[in-house]
Amino acid sequence: MEGALAIGAGLAVAVGALGGGIGQGIAGGKCFESIARQPEIADQVRTLLFITLAFIETLTIYGLLIAFMLVGKIG
């Protein structure tokens, strides 16, 4: 049971971080592309990027929290 909890916790963060990481990479790359194309809107794009990253981050953080909860059940 404890082993299953540990594996579940690991998977929760791993899968969450996987998707979130890829998504953030794409978002960041697109942001840099658009800034390189139109440097004059860099500020707006950057603000939007941070908000977007925060949204994506949230999903990863959900996984992290689930992992914490599961790990807490182990002990």
Next chain:
Amino acid sequence: MIFASSYEPLFHIGPVPVYDHIVAQWLVIILLGTVAYLATKNMQTIPRGLQNTFEAIVEGCFNFFGGALGNEHAAKKWAPLLVTFFLFILTNNYFGLIPGAGTIHGFVPSTADWNITATLATIVFFVVIIAGGKNFLAHLFTPHWLFLPLNLLEQVARPLSLTLRLFGNIFGHEMIVAFLVLMAPFLVPMPLVALGVLTGLIQALVFTILATSYMADVVGEGH
């Protein structure tokens, strides 16, 4: 233990327990209050020194969040509250970066506790309702009354996501730093602590920007 932020009360005032996180908030209040008091003790028309910095910060925040509200009247009314959210969360986040934070009582980032982030998110929830008034109710029925359940779900999800985002980021960061300190106490956790500076700022900014955009939804475009 390195990560000694105990969930036991630090002491009691009468029957009311006081936790590390609450002491940290008091420290934040004292710090911000002192800075504000010193900066505005004798205001001069031509600012210099602390007054200049403080004015620049306050005015910049006012312009940023007030501008995001998009409604001048509402901005004048609600920007102070939003700026308070920002400063409170920012300072609290940075309390985890002080050397010795976690081992000394009172120096924990109080946003690493989801009771506290939930409280802040709930305050945002009610403030949005109060700021919206009739507009808030109208907003629930847009674009059609059929969307009411969806809108209600969104309203409930908002404080939840605010809570979990802030808490998860700060708590996760604390955990990682604690673990690294446990493994290698010197130099190795430094990049993560440096990242914590960025995380603290971005999370405070994101929390406040989201609160501002929730409010901007309901205060309307009236000028």
Next chain:
Amino acid sequence: MISKKWTALTVFLLSMLLILGLATSCYASEGGVPPFPDIYKIGWTTVNFFILFAILYKFGYAPVMNMLEQRTNTIESSLQHAEELRAEVEQMRKEAQTNLAESRKEAQEIVARATKMAEETKNEILAKAQAEARAEKEKALAEIKAEKEQAVAELRDTAATLAIMAAEKVLGRALKDEDHQGMVKDFVKEAGDLLC
């Protein structure tokens, strides 16, 4: 394609490493996530937040906002003041110009008047002088005339007297031719002397 696969693998491995570390950390910190909900923490946070809001409002925002407003007012009023000053200076300049033009005109008038007056005076003096000269001349002429008349009258008297004297002489003795001639000469001479 390969690079994407490698990226995904790296992310996966790093995540595993992260969760391993976190798990250890949580074992170490014996707590896991904080208990929820804790009504005291919630209450304290609410109170603390609004205390902070009140303090910041009183010492932070209100003075800064007042100061900003005051500064705006100061700038506006100084701009307005500058505008007023500018207008005043402009008006003064205009006035000075008007004054200058007026005084120039006046000066010209004065000069013109003075010139005219001088001309008049000159004319007057000239006329007077001429008139005087003429009067003098007339007077002289009149005097001359009067003297001449007097002289003529005297001459006439003298001539009459001479005639009487000559008649007396003629009557008194016989005249020779030579005598006659000499007498006439004498007479004329006398007469001329008398006349002159």
